[in-house]
Amino acid sequence: MPSTTTNKLLAILLASVTLLSAAPSADEKHISVYSPVAIYTLPVLDRGGHEYVGLLELLEPLGRVSTATDGRRWKLRYNAVDAEFVAGKTRARIRGHNFDFMAPFLIENSRGLVPLSSLSAFLPRFLGAPVNFRESARRLFVGDVGIQIGFQLDASNPPRLALNFSAPVNPTISTEPGKLRMVFKRDPVVSPGSQSISFDNKVITHASYSENNGDAELEVAANEPLMASFSNNRRTIVVSAVPPVATPSVAGQNPAQATPAANVASGNNNVHRVLAVVDPAHGGEERGAALTDKLAEKDVTLGFARLLRHELETRGFAVALLRDGDTSSTLDQRAAAANVARAGIYISLHAVSQGSGACVYTALLPVEGTSKGAFHAWNAAQSPALPVSRIVSAAIVAEMQKREFPVQASSASLRPLNNVFMPAVAVELAPGADGIADLTSANYQQRAASAIADAVVSVRDRLGVQP
Amino acid sequence: MIPRYLLIGVAALLVLVVAMGIYARHMRRQAGELESLAANALPVAPPASGPTETVTLYVADDAAGMLRARSAQIPLPGGRQQRAEELLRTLLRIYQQPGAAHPLAPAADIRSIYLVDPGAAVIDLNAAFADQHRSGILSEQLTVNSLVETLAANVPGIQRVNILVEGKTRDTLAGHADLTESFDVVTVVQAGNQ
Numbered sequence: 001m002p003s004t005t006t007n008k009l010l011a012i013l014l015a016s017v018t019l020l021s022a023a024p025s026a027d028e029k030h031i032s033v034y035s036p037v038a039i040y041t042l043p044v045l046d047r048g049g050h051e052y053v054g055l056l057e058l059l060e061p062l063g064r065v066s067t068a069t070d071g072r073r074w075k076l077r078y079n080a081v082d083a084e085f086v087a088g089k090t091r092a093r094i095r096g097h098n099f100d101f102m103a104p105f106l107i108e109n110s111r112g113l114v115p116l117s118s119l120s121a122f123l124p125r126f127l128g129a130p131v132n133f134r135e136s137a138r139r140l141f142v143g144d145v146g147i148q149i150g151f152q153l154d155a156s157n158p159p160r161l162a163l164n165f166s167a168p169v170n171p172t173i174s175t176e177p178g179k180l181r182m183v184f185k186r187d188p189v190v191s192p193g194s195q196s197i198s199f200d201n202k203v204i205t206h207a208s209y210s211e212n213n214g215d216a217e218l219e220v221a222a223n224e225p226l227m228a229s230f231s232n233n234r235r236t237i238v239v240s241a242v243p244p245v246a247t248p249s250v251a252g253q254n255p256a257q258a259t260p261a262a263n264v265a266s267g268n269n270n271v272h273r274v275l276a277v278v279d280p281a282h283g284g285e286e287r288g289a290a291l292t293d294k295l296a297e298k299d300v301t302l303g304f305a306r307l308l309r310h311e312l313e314t315r316g317f318a319v320a321l322l323r324d325g326d327t328s329s330t331l332d333q334r335a336a337a338a339n340v341a342r343a344g345i346y347i348s349l350h351a352v353s354q355g356s357g358a359c360v361y362t363a364l365l366p367v368e369g370t371s372k373g374a375f376h377a378w379n380a381a382q383s384p385a386l387p388v389s390r391i392v393s394a395a396i397v398a399e400m401q402k403r404e405f406p407v408q409a410s411s412a413s414l415r416p417l418n419n420v421f422m423p424a425v426a427v428e429l430a431p432g433a434d435g436i437a438d439l440t441s442a443n444y445q446q447r448a449a450s451a452i453a454d455a456v457v458s459v460r461d462r463l464g465v466q467p
Numbered sequence: 468m469i470p471r472y473l474l475i476g477v478a479a480l481l482v483l484v485v486a487m488g489i490y491a492r493h494m495r496r497q498a499g500e501l502e503s504l505a506a507n508a509l510p511v512a513p514p515a516s517g518p519t520e521t522v523t524l525y526v527a528d529d530a531a532g533m534l535r536a537r538s539a540q541i542p543l544p545g546g547r548q549q550r551a552e553e554l555l556r557t558l559l560r561i562y563q564q565p566g567a568a569h570p571l572a573p574a575a576d577i578r579s580i581y582l583v584d585p586g587a588a589v590i591d592l593n594a595a596f597a598d599q600h601r602s603g604i605l606s607e608q609l610t611v612n613s614l615v616e617t618l619a620a621n622v623p624g625i626q627r628v629n630i631l632v633e634g635k636t637r638d639t640l641a642g643h644a645d646l647t648e649s650f651d652v653v654t655v656v657q658a659g660n661q
Binding site: 282286288289290297350352353354355359361364365379408410411412413414415418426428 | 529530532601602603604605606608611641642643644645646647648650651654655658
């Protein structure tokens, strides 16, 4: 038994390390793409003094994409647009017309790479929508998705600065003496017009806006420690000076832990929001089912998960993806990550080439191991939450049926469903009327993701709240 | 001048060497064909003997996403273990027919079934069963449920079932259905009735 406990602790540690390592490092270059259907981040590669991004990865979340490699030629079809590229050449054919890149097109491991410097001129030919690419900040806006910021200072004592956004936002917030910094990694926040705004106030002096490496950053400067709170369904962030706090009388307590600023500095800006952990199944070497000769289950689940994240976030959930790239984790690591995060709900996503519509699964628990008091066996950790999991499953089925999306519910001996202690379901997406192409169709995935998100909203009261 | 008898002797030896070479080549080819045949041979179960009985097979239907109960009359041997093996091989033959509603690979087979008292059964599949199984939650779970329910319905006293592949524990059947734990017969049957 001690070895089992040690193994579980190791699994939790490994999961934490994996999650940390899966996040893009501060030094890693990336591009953020904001569109009405998906918001995502892609790695940027330096080749021959130019910055490149994978074209398939760039277009895949936005529409139906297929590619074919023929020696040095790379053909791509996005929805109804055909294009042909030649490795090492700057000239490409798009919709039967020539297009000249600023740097040569590259093929690496069957992936087509295009230079960032040409995206502004290149993408509208595919997307048929206006594109605004801020190359120096590597932020790409497809369509009219930008979130505007408004500033409103209330000079009463203590002063309060209300930041009003045109849509809900979810920045990472940190504080340091005299500054409160908000980093918008997934919100298409745009510049307020001026990079720096001064306030006629002795406490809150000015705010500055900057963009870099796919992120937007808003920094509020003051002469006193600051704190932030959300209101208006996350459309407003109120920044104010930290009120004076009495020194704690408990011996040995760290006064810093007792201040509200400590909460803000820890980035805990999701108070009272349900955390949904979305798990795109498989990843890395573990490709999952071969849906076609070239399409692996792991790729479909990742795109689907990103859409579901967007749908849940717009409905007020905090969302964590267990992978946001082609990385691999063991099933124990995935379960441990969801458990450690104390998620309110766990959703595993799968894809299959047979059948039609979707199938929603709850855990088919094995013969339960020994339970000791409040502790459940690892293989049956799901047991106490199973009734709520079934309610979630039924809600998803009902929402999908409402949208005339073929669906059925079932139980499966599927890990890590058995190993998570919060309500948990797995959704396996199968093709629709258009066959296997549906699995990569943003519209098809969107319908499913939207139904799942609405269903989760309808049972929100039964889900745990992030502490 | 070489004597005539020496010439005849050398010629006979040459003919013998050539004939031996041809024979050796023929034997090598024949051995290769036998090896190839042995490698490709599907496992052939010995014909079951015993009185014919009516059994209930739970047959998976991928399109419907469920199991369908089907009655069959098959000769079953007397021993519990042999009976269980014959039962599942009969089920397997349904899945290996052309156009089956839940196709399994032609080379898929049940290596053995061990009945361990009290109430446990261990099904040992061959490698082809798992390696060539279609990957997907529904397809894999239907296979598991079909094996478990068919066994439990026709061999009294089975409460839980373990599934091995080539005598060893395997994480999943084909990437999804977890095979590391025992399947509780009651839970599987209840799930099938949902």
